[in-house]
Amino acid sequence: MADNRLNPEALSARLQQLAQAAAIHQWDLGASCSTDTSVQVDRGEAKQMKGAQRSAITVRVWNDKGLVGITSTSDLSDAGLERALGGAHAASAFGNSEETPAFSPLATAPLVSLDQPLREPQPILTLLESLKEAERQLLDRHGAIGTVPYNGLAQRSSERLYLNSDGARRHQLLTTASIYLYARAEEAGRKPRSSGAVRMAYGTGDLDIAGCIDEAAERTIAHLDYAPIETGSYTCVFSPEAFLDLIGAFSSLFNARSVLDGVSLSQRDSLGQSMAVPFLSIRDNGLHPGNIGASLFDGEGTPTAPLELVEGGILRNFLHSEATARTFGVHPTGHAGMGAKVAVGPDWFEIGPTPGSGGGQQGLDRFSHGGPLVVIDSLSALHAGVKASQGSFSLPFDGWLVAGGVSRSIEAATVAGDIRKLLQAIVGFEGEAKVTPDGLCPYVWVEGLSITGEA
Structure with a gap:
């Protein structure tokens, strides 16, 4: 993630130049990009292993009448940004005069500092083995727990960006991880009972997997x-x-x-x-x-x-x-x-x-x-x-x-x-x-x- 981070200052400068060339005086951009890895298991075997890179980039342009046009893109090259600005400007002609958002007066106000440590992602096979072990431990908690039909272990590296033509430059990097375990228990002559638990952290190594197993087991057993x-x-x-x-x-x-x-x-x-x-x-x-x-x-x-x-x-x-x-x-x-x-x-x-x-x-x-x-x-x-x-x-x-x-x-x-x-x-x-x-x-x-x- 570190090598592909967005550069707010450089991106803002490029957008300002392209907007001026197109006679666009007011614009803003919001972007959200992430790299996700997740696994699911079924009775000790891999059920699903996924990796994905996602990006959602939105550009808004205000025309001379104050109407707003909006477009989305995934291309941050000069050509891609030029097309996005042009598309949003063309769309502004059809903007709703009764819905006219403006820049937030607080878009350049100071941000607080949060302790959000960035964690390195773990290999997907490491995630798989961790989830297999969690499933095994949960199945061993009670003879009636036969399956853990809903489960998942996921990690995400993401960044968010907001820029506007008045000089706002917002940027945030974040890593998160989550695990959920939802067990199914059944006894002879009785209806199946289910319950589960979820945990979140900044990285997979910080997840309270043991606590998640305990809570899922306790809740499921209590419903038998x-x-x-x-x-x-x-x-x-x-x-x-x-x-x-x-x-x-x-x-x-x-x-x-x-x-x-x-x-x-x-x-x-x-x-x-x-x-x-x-x-x-x-x-x-x-x-x-x-x-x-x-x-x-x-x-x-x-x-x-x-x-x-x-x-x-x-x-x-x-x-x-x-x-x-x-x-x-x-x-x-x-x-x-x-x-x-x-x-x-x-x-x-x-x-x-x-x-x-x-x-x-x-x-x-x-x-x-x-x-x-x-x-x-x-x-x-x-x-x-x-x-x-x-x-x-x-x-x-x-x-x-x-x-x-x-x-x-x-x-x-x-x-x-x-x-x-x-x-x-x-x-x-x-x-x-x-x-x-x-x-x-x-x-x-x-x-x-x-x-x-x-x-």
Whole structure:
């Protein structure tokens, strides 16, 4: 990777010369390039071994009327860049006058410094042997674990770039690695049960493979002794992963682009209003040390920064691009993509109690009598079972029923509700916040959710 790195200064100078020759006064470029290696195995044999080099380069041009044209290329030669600039300029004649992104006013602001060590990639055969050994250890954990049907070990070397004609020069190099193990267990006369785990790091040598094996085995084995659950209303305890998945599915609540497009439950005047229990806080913090693969800047060059979304149950901020921030009269927040109509999305959530609020401990104390609880370990079918613009969800889940101090896996069930009511029905938080690939969150207790058991 080192010999093929992009040179922001040289590339910017070439683009400026080519743009001036074509009488183009305003332009920007975003690039993302990566080299990926991954392996999968099946009962001790290689199932798939892949290597790929990918590049996505986008060029935008503003014409004299302020309309934007956009094109993509993979050719960074002078001829390729000249064609890209010319194509984007021609496309600008058909630009949408109602969607006119501009340069982010923060595209030249200083970036923070993150500790993101670069690791050398390992040979693909080394990855294969490591994954074979991980699969073997997981299969040996319990006689009922017969296969690990979903697994993978991958590494990536990548770089991102943002340049514009006002002098912005953003560049980031990054290496990441990941492993996932999803086991399948089956006992005579019983339905198959499955569960898994994932780990991420800056390099394959840093991966907690042993921890991934332990978690996948423990979760899978814990689901072997299952029983049906009666349909009814239950107090539920969401695992950190499950609650983060649910909040992520309803992230349009915090998305200024969704608000302006009329597909969010929030309105322009929702800021400052209560949307959750008074001890809940949600922050988007892509710079958290636990966020492996954190981006230093967004698709418009705006620096990534922590943003309080919900504080003390009050909606404080929306996620913004340059265009939405301009409409709201605020600064961009570093959550934009790149395009003629710029998309907005979250980075990495931190969810937990508002400092000084007690975290709902009084609410948790009400359940010390050991009444029935449903522990929701993981949610499924999030794309099909969530209606984000309406607030409703109906999602299959894996979990346990805890009654009389005894925990037993639930055979099959669905949890349903409305996200607005759920946020007002949070009882409290339990345990230390856990770092996951999607964010930081403790266990979350929610009262009065509808659980439908298998008929």
